[in-house]
Amino acid sequence: MQDLVVMGVSGSGKSTVGAALAQRLRVPFADADDFHPPANIAKMTAGHALDDEDRRPWLDALGNWLASHPDGAVLSCSALKRAYRDRLRDFCPDLEFVHLHGERAVIERRQSSRPGHFMPASLLDSQFATLEPLAADERGLLVDVDQSVDTIVTAYLAETGTTPDTRQPREN
Numbered sequence: 001m002q003d004l005v006v007m008g009v010s011g012s013g014k015s016t017v018g019a020a021l022a023q024r025l026r027v028p029f030a031d032a033d034d035f036h037p038p039a040n041i042a043k044m045t046a047g048h049a050l051d052d053e054d055r056r057p058w059l060d061a062l063g064n065w066l067a068s069h070p071d072g073a074v075l076s077c078s079a080l081k082r083a084y085r086d087r088l089r090d091f092c093p094d095l096e097f098v099h100l101h102g103e104r105a106v107i108e109r110r111q112s113s114r115p116g117h118f119m120p121a122s123l124l125d126s127q128f129a130t131l132e133p134l135a136a137d138e139r140g141l142l143v144d145v146d147q148s149v150d151t152i153v154t155a156y157l158a159e160t161g162t163t164p165d166t167r168q169p170r171e172n
Contacts, residue, residue: 005097007080013152101142
């Protein structure tokens, strides 16, 4: 098993799906939100989007965490831009992504059900504007968020041929 990043805009279900995948794969899980320095959280709480300079040390901390788990781990992280994913791949070249995507109305509904989260709904537009979907040369899977967590996890496992019991690819 290699490292895996569950990516998408705020409210897409990254943390919930990432934790479920990690549990099924029996590997460590981390939420990228927990790695933000206080200045980043304060900026987002005030309704301001982070810029690339704000994200650089955060991405390095995430990359170091991933690299410290050579037997596999799952990280939930927006990873909205190709450059951010490339930075994470600097630490873990074989990194895979699960891109949770969905209609704006679905994401908005999910985001509104998270009271007290530091990322205000007002930043959702900037998230969609910044999002660069996975390119054809990036290892990953695009998954619609408008389904159950179990369905998403099962789809990932089936698509990749990963069995949760052995964490090894299935042989055909």
